[in-house]
Each structure stands twice: as C-alpha cells, then as structure tokens.
Amino acid sequence: MSTSRVFPESHLKDSTDPHYVSLSILDATTTNFSPTCATWIYNPPKDTHTVSTQQLVISLQKTLDAYPHWAGQLQYVSYNANGDHTQRFERLGVLYGAKSDPGVEVVIAQRPEIVSSFVPTAAEREVGSGLWNPEETSLAELVPTASSLALHDLVHFEGLPAMMVQLTSFACGGLAISIKLAHPLADAQSLMGFAHNWAAINRALITNEPLPSLCPIFEPEQLDRAASGNIDASNPDPKLIEAARNLPLHRYDCWASLDGSPSFMAQLTKIPSELDSNTIKLGKPLSWSEWDLTAPVSHYLVSFTVDEIKNMWEDASSNSEIRISRLDALLAHIWMLII
Structure with missing residues (x-):
C-alpha cells in the first residue's frame, strides 16, 4: 500500500x-x-x-x-x-x-x-x-x-x-x-x-x-444571497424566526438537551465558550427517552430485478397525469416501506 x-x-x-x-x-x-x-x-x-x-x-x-x-x-x-x-x-x-x-x-x-x-x-x-x-x-x-x-x-x-x-x-x-x-x-x-x-x-x-x-x-x-432579510444584521429577524418555527417539521435544540443525553452526544449539548449563553434562547430539548441505543442495526444492499422495477413503474404510472421515472417509482416504493 x-x-x-x-x-x-x-x-x-x-x-x-x-x-x-x-x-x-x-x-x-x-x-x-x-x-x-x-x-x-x-x-x-x-x-x-x-x-x-x-x-x-x-x-x-x-x-x-x-x-x-x-x-x-x-x-x-x-x-x-x-x-x-x-x-x-x-x-x-x-x-x-x-x-x-x-x-x-x-x-x-x-x-x-x-x-x-x-x-x-x-x-x-x-x-x-x-x-x-x-x-x-x-x-x-x-x-x-x-x-x-x-x-x-x-x-x-x-x-x-x-x-x-x-x-x-x-x-x-x-x-x-x-x-x-x-x-x-x-x-x-x-x-x-x-x-x-x-x-x-x-x-x-x-x-x-x-x-x-x-x-x-x-x-x-449564491445560497446566502438568496436568503430572506438582512443576513448581516446583528440580531435575528423575529418575523423570519416565527415563519421558520411554524414550518411542519420537528425542531430540537442540542444546547437544551444535556439532561439524559448519552455520553457520546454530551459535547454537542454544551454552549461554546465563545458565545454569550445569557443571550441565547433555548429551544425544545431532544427526547432522549425515545432513543433505543441498544437496537441492532445492519447494513444491506438490496437488489431489484428489471421486472420488479418495471412493475413498480407501471403501477405508479397507471393513474398519474405527470411523468414518473423508474427511479421515482423505486424510491416511492422504498419510502412507503420505511414510513
């Protein structure tokens, strides 16, 4: 080598x-x-x-x-x-x-x-x-x-x-x-x-x-230029914060999640010394009790045959008014199994 x-x-x-x-x-x-x-x-x-x-x-x-x-x-x-x-x-x-x-x-x-x-x-x-x-x-x-x-x-x-x-x-x-x-x-x-x-x-x-x-x-x-508001302002825009927090997603704050955190995550829950903790408003803590760290995890490669993917695509396309690719059909099939 x-x-x-x-x-x-x-x-x-x-x-x-x-x-x-x-x-x-x-x-x-x-x-x-x-x-x-x-x-x-x-x-x-x-x-x-x-x-x-x-x-x-x-x-x-x-x-x-x-x-x-x-x-x-x-x-x-x-x-x-x-x-x-x-x-x-x-x-x-x-x-x-x-x-x-x-x-x-x-x-x-x-x-x-x-x-x-x-x-x-x-x-x-x-x-x-x-x-x-x-x-x-x-x-x-x-x-x-x-x-x-x-x-x-x-x-x-x-x-x-x-x-x-x-x-x-x-x-x-x-x-x-x-x-x-x-x-x-x-x-x-x-x-x-x-x-x-x-x-x-x-x-x-x-x-x-x-x-x-x-x-x-x-x-x-380019990405930063597309952001809303004045991204160079010294304080965040309350209206943008409210809009972000109203999005339909789970939002957790690592800095508010020290209690009950596993040892390998503890460092991420500490507010860096360079920042003034008195000016930081903590958010929703992570629900560590919902984590099962003992659950076994395996990694597999799943192979699909040409006919299997063709059947997925035909089923997905039969009642669709928009064009669906074979990759779209395969990903939809996998996500339905996960969810």
Whole structure:
C-alpha cells in the first residue's frame, strides 16, 4: 500500500494569488455529518487492457483542475462577533491555490482476492431475497482511512485533506475506486458529478481524444444571497424566526438537551465558550427517552430485478397525469416501506 498527496495539474503553475471562498450556511450545518463517500467495484476487463492506477491518478489530477478547492484547506473562519454573516461562529471557508494546500490523499492498495470472491455478482445478488450484507466482507478496507479528513472531529483541520481517494487492485485484474469527501464541500450529487467527469477525462486520455471541458459550479455565496432579510444584521429577524418555527417539521435544540443525553452526544449539548449563553434562547430539548441505543442495526444492499422495477413503474404510472421515472417509482416504493 502506498499513500501520497496529489494536486490539480495546474496547481501553482500560474501567478494568481491563493483563493479564499466562504462556504454557505448550509455547508456549515453539515460539519458534523458523515463524510460523503462512494465505492465502485469493477470486474476485470474483458479484453487484454489492464486498468492502470497510474493512469487514473493522472486523469484525477486533470479532473481536479475543475475542482481545485477540493485539494485546498477546509477550515473554520476566525470568529468575529461584529463581523458579517461569513464570520459567525463555526462558519467555514476553503483556501486553495496556496503552497500550503493539503492536496488530495491517494491510496494505492492491492487485495489478494478476486472480485467475485470479495463481493457477489449482480446475478448472485438477485438470487433468493436479493439481499446482501456487506458487513460479511472486508468492504470497509476499500475506503481510504490512512489520514483523517479536515474537521473530522469538529476541531482539527490544519494540513488535513478534504478529499481522499483509494484505488484497490484485485488479483483478477478488477479494481475498486473509493472517493471520500468532507461533507461541507460535497454532497452525494456533487460526488457523482465528479465521478462522471473523472471518467470522461480518463476515457479521453485512453482513446487519445480531446479532453472534455468541465464546468462545475462552485459559488456557495449564491445560497446566502438568496436568503430572506438582512443576513448581516446583528440580531435575528423575529418575523423570519416565527415563519421558520411554524414550518411542519420537528425542531430540537442540542444546547437544551444535556439532561439524559448519552455520553457520546454530551459535547454537542454544551454552549461554546465563545458565545454569550445569557443571550441565547433555548429551544425544545431532544427526547432522549425515545432513543433505543441498544437496537441492532445492519447494513444491506438490496437488489431489484428489471421486472420488479418495471412493475413498480407501471403501477405508479397507471393513474398519474405527470411523468414518473423508474427511479421515482423505486424510491416511492422504498419510502412507503420505511414510513
């Protein structure tokens, strides 16, 4: 196994100054979310072409030219009680294009197994119940863990990457590609867009075709600009607070939830020392008594056949005046089972 840090191909090759971008309020609310992560496992190529991890690293660097902030330093903004909305407590920003950029951590690994012995084939997953428990394998070893992501513990970020990639080769020639990102910089949709762009760049390099032009949008300030009221005001707008609290959703206040909290949540119930607790109006506490921390939890991959999805789609579309996709029908089916 080898570990290295890679950067956009254009990193430090021009004379522009480093860039700093303040992230949006929604980005800041995801600091304590789990990392955005996905893993793709590929069967060995049918022809004699071998998937090259070196080739993938080269195409990764070219793709990062359109995502330079993912190789930058995700960090907390210096708190300024009298500053604008971007300087409030635990707001986030990203600095990139600097010599101090942590880069993207890339792990190159090998597995002694063949892909078919590590994970069941699509046909095997459809047999019987169509359920597969990935915890029965070492699937987690395909995800990069050599370093921690920036703000993984809500504290440390200096020198830590916001993005990690692991390329794992199998004995049969198969390959697993795992991408992990700090949630404030990318959600699942952003990650999928990146994966498609990386694949397009890699494909163009292999076939000696012109590289596609990538134009992902990274303008988090657009979201804050769309907010109602004066977001730079020193005090919240009572009318907006009332409107928000009247929305049909459960709203709980971690800072009001110390009593009865489990030990692993206790830190989140403490009002930070940087804030004046006398000016904070506490909300509704979490109902810890309704939590069952002893309930067993398992993770399964559920496979649906083509005919099953077709039947769901036909049932959902039969009395609908609007166009329903097969994905719409599948998601509706799953949510009906959950609710």
